[in-house]
Amino acid sequence: MNSPAFAFTPRARDTQAGRRWRPSTRPIATTGAYLGLACALLAVGLPTWWIIVGALKTTNEIYLVPSTWTPRDPQWRNFLAAWHAAPFFAMFVNSLAVTVAGTVAKLANAIFCAYAFAFIPIPGRNVAFFFVLGALMIPEEVTILPNYLTVAALGYVNTVPGLVLPTIGSAFATFFLRQAFLSLPREVIDAAKVDGAGHLATLWHVVLPLARPVLATLVLLTAVARWNDFLWPLVATSRATTRTLPVGVYFLYSQEGTAQWGVVLAGTIIVIVPILALFLVVQRHLVEGIASGAVKG
DSSP: OOOOTTOOOHHHHHHHHHHHHSOOSHHHHHHHHHHHHHHHHHHHHHHHHHHHHHTTSOHHHHTOSSOOSSOSSOOTHHHHHHHHHTTHHHHHHHHHHHHHHHHHHHHHHHHHHHHHHHHOOOTTHHHHHHHHHHHTTSOGGGGHHHHHHHHHHHTOTTSHHHHHGGGSOOHHHHHHHHHHHHTSOHHHHHHHHHTTOOHHHHIIIIIHHHTHHHHHHHHHHHHHHHHHOOHHHHHHOOSGGGOOHHHHHHTTSOTTSOOOHHHHHHHHHHHHHHHHHHHHHHHHHHHHHHHHTTSOO
């Protein structure tokens, strides 16, 4: 009589027994994961905590050795001093205008370019996309001089348009969205075309709703870059009332060269809080959006 099909051979029994008695590596992996998380938390959390604590200290307490990790007498007036030391309200409005306008303009430009690269059979499309990829290799600092000469020729120095216009084009945003659009279900897009939808209708009613996590991720990345931008606003502005917050924090240093570090750190927190609030709003889309933008070439 033949043995049942599900009967184990001696080698199979030995293999299964070995698997049964082999020590599990899951606790080791879990411990390693928690150790890595703890190291990352220390690397990021300690400097952040030092900024928060330093913003509440006097200058003398900041220079104490050994350092204290909690303020002895919290100096809440450091925040008022930072706000009034420079025209921080005007700088806050400038940063908000540059961030909102720059993010919207860059996102709109990247959406149309990425849709064309993904779905419109334009002659020479792949060659044009090759040049877009080549632009990713150019450091931003190389473009400072030609951008400044262009903005100055247009008369946009010390203006919000002068801070926004050179940042509208983005090779990374175009590449990121193009990859995300290519990963969308092609059947849904073809069905929209069969129903008579043009390119704009397909983009607005089909592509953008399906790519919502990717768009949220790109909004966050672009807004953070615009809000924290320092070099271009420093070059393109010369008046305190037209500068942005990162440049304003730099100018919190006293003219005599003695920095009031409590005030400087308080100004840094003022810069951090708005973009942190934006991150908390869109963070649930962040991982999904980054993964969606990298699944198809």
